[in-house]
Amino acid sequence: MDKGKSGVTTRQRRGAVSLLLAMVLLGVFPLDVVLPSFPALAEHFRSTPADIALSISLFAVGIAFAQLLIGPLSDVIGRKGLLLAGMSVSMLGALGCVMTTDYSLFLMFRVVQALGCGCFVLSQALVQDLFEGKERDRLRILMVTAGGIFISVSPLVGTFLQATLGWRGSFWVFIALSAVVLLKAWLFLENSRPTTRGTRxxxxxxxxxxxxxxxxxxxxxxxxxxxxxxxxxxxxxxxxxxxxxxxxxxxxxxxxxxxxxxxxxxxxxxxxxxxxxxxxxxxxxxxxxxxxxxxxxxxxxxxxxxxxxxxxxxxxxxxxxxxxxxxxxxxxxxxxxxxxxxxxxxxxxxxxxxxxxxxxxxxxxxxxxxxxxxxxxxxxxxxxxxxxxxxxxxxxxxxxxxxxxxxxxx
Structure with a gap:
């Protein structure tokens, strides 16, 4: 069967699966992978680990605020444009975190990164749009399983990145993965609205x-x-x-x-x-x-x-x-x-x-x-x-x- 829900081809579905898994992986980096770098971040910004922990709290607040707007907005203008915009904003925020030497600016760029990462909430909507029936259920099982594995491996990955690339390592890898998601979204998602009624x-x-x-x-x-x-x-x-x-x-x-x-x-x-x-x-x-x-x-x-x-x-x-x-x-x-x-x-x-x-x-x-x-x-x-x-x-x-x-x- 070459086409599934809404005329989605087999190639598009495979691309969508890899896109969704990449989004799940990206969700780990801003929170979990950076944890082993707390002492290095505190030293770089002449602060304390407790102060650096504030960036995690601000990041979580930023995502919570962004996703409340992104979800309903995607029902109006579609998923693809918002995902591309969100990835672009998150990459700019991560790049700002890498380049700045001021702690206040670092916090500001972390919030910018979080606002962009709010687009990850679209993963569940994309599953609903592109798949159906048992295939949809199996994909959600795969996403939960992959998320747990990524979270479990993240401290080891964070320790390795800190040892080899320093505290900036997790941000550089995040930028690289975001670029991959950006490319996949551009190639495999159609620029169409998900619904035809009730969107306004x-x-x-x-x-x-x-x-x-x-x-x-x-x-x-x-x-x-x-x-x-x-x-x-x-x-x-x-x-x-x-x-x-x-x-x-x-x-x-x-x-x-x-x-x-x-x-x-x-x-x-x-x-x-x-x-x-x-x-x-x-x-x-x-x-x-x-x-x-x-x-x-x-x-x-x-x-x-x-x-x-x-x-x-x-x-x-x-x-x-x-x-x-x-x-x-x-x-x-x-x-x-x-x-x-x-x-x-x-x-x-x-x-x-x-x-x-x-x-x-x-x-x-x-x-x-x-x-x-x-x-x-x-x-x-x-x-x-x-x-x-x-x-x-x-x-x-x-x-x-x-x-x-x-x-x-x-």
């Missing part, structure tokens, strides 16, 4: 429409809670492995490499399950694995002394569950408003961003045992997500029953 609706009206839908918000919360379990571990893992267990940066990088293997395993399981069971059942399986991981972590924390294995074993289970649950929930959410895929992606990404950030912050600031706190969080989040999924399923059955009964009553 006010941004706030569209946001009220999608965020007022219980099922839409529910599915994104399920995806967000699953993501928060993974993200919380990433945030507190340096505190556990480097601060409490006194592992070196290199040993810590190797630990995360093992953690990345769970994404591969989870991706394989998710691909197999997507062919055999419904997306609702996939969410139940994935969330149940996260719940089991939380119970396992609580047991290990109470029965054994803190060790890499007592943390890593339940995290491998949790990550496999996350990789199964998130793509299924995202596909369900994105299918509800296909004419507003950009707005839907922006709203969902914001929900994920808020949940992941707040939950990870609460866990990292907890005065109690971090391992136990993480275990309790897994149990609570997966339990709430399972309840949400059950509520949505029951609502769907009620609505379906009503729809069937309605004609007979006329």
């Amino acid at each position: 609706t006010n941004f706030l009206t569209v946001y009220r429409r999608v965020l007022g839908d219980f099922d839409f918000v529910g599915y994104w919360l399920i995806s967000a809670f699953a993501f928060a379990c993974h993200f919380s571990f990433i945030v507190i893992s340096p505190l556990i492995f480097m601060d409490r267990l006194q592992l070196s940066a290199y040993e810590f990088s190797l630990i995360l490499l093992i953690y990345g293997a769970a994404y591969v395993t989870g991706g394989i399981l998710a691909s197999v399950l997507s062919r055999r069971i419904s997306s609702g059942q996939q969410m139940v399986v994935g969330l149940s694995l996260i719940l089991f991981a939380g119970v396992t972590m609580l047991y290990l924390s109470s029965s054994f002394a803190l060790a890499p294995a007592t943390v890593l074993i339940p995290m491998l289970i949790c990550t496999a569950g996350t990789t199964i649950a998130r793509p299924a929930a995202t596909s369900r959410a994105m299918s509800l408003f296909p004419d507003n895929a950009g707005t839907s992606a922006s709203a969902g990404s914001t929900i994920i961003f808020i949940c992941g950030g707040l939950i990870s912050a609460l866990i990292s600031l907890s005065p109690a045992n971090l391992q136990s706190t993480l275990g309790y969080a897994f149990v609570l989040l997966s339990g709430v997500a399972l309840a949400l999924n059950n509520r949505i399923s029951r609502r769907a059955k009620v609505l379906q029953t009503g729809a069937i009964a309605q004609p007979s009553g006329d």
Whole structure:
């Protein structure tokens, strides 16, 4: 079959897949790969690592603000132009970071880079535009799996770039990868609007429409809670492995490499399950694995002394569950408003961003045992997500029953 959804050729779909994976990879560099360069950045700008950490916070705020506008705007003018513009702006911001010697200007250029990187939110909208059915679900599984692997490898990559190219290395590589994405987007995306109706609706009206839908918000919360379990571990893992267990940066990088293997395993399981069971059942399986991981972590924390294995074993289970649950929930959410895929992606990404950030912050600031706190969080989040999924399923059955009964009553 040479053409799929909207006349997309096989060559275009292959190009789109490589483009989407490159966008996933690019999302790692501005945040994760630069972390090993904090001391060097602090020395260069005659500042402290805590001050450099401010650039991460500003970057996150910049992305959050940009994606709220980029998603709805892409429903009006199309994806390609915004993606090209965003990549260009992010490259200029990264180049400014490399060239400046003033810390205030560095922060300003980081915000510029973040505003450009807000276009990464279009990846979910592009999946919705270019693919359909099982192919769409499999691609979302691949993207989640690849994202986890990239995040797991990023500390090792950052350490290598810092040792060979200095702190500027991650920015130069980001610029090079952005150029590749720019070229791929130019070659493989068509300069057309994704929808033909309802595109002139006010941004706030569209946001009220999608965020007022219980099922839409529910599915994104399920995806967000699953993501928060993974993200919380990433945030507190340096505190556990480097601060409490006194592992070196290199040993810590190797630990995360093992953690990345769970994404591969989870991706394989998710691909197999997507062919055999419904997306609702996939969410139940994935969330149940996260719940089991939380119970396992609580047991290990109470029965054994803190060790890499007592943390890593339940995290491998949790990550496999996350990789199964998130793509299924995202596909369900994105299918509800296909004419507003950009707005839907922006709203969902914001929900994920808020949940992941707040939950990870609460866990990292907890005065109690971090391992136990993480275990309790897994149990609570997966339990709430399972309840949400059950509520949505029951609502769907009620609505379906009503729809069937309605004609007979006329």
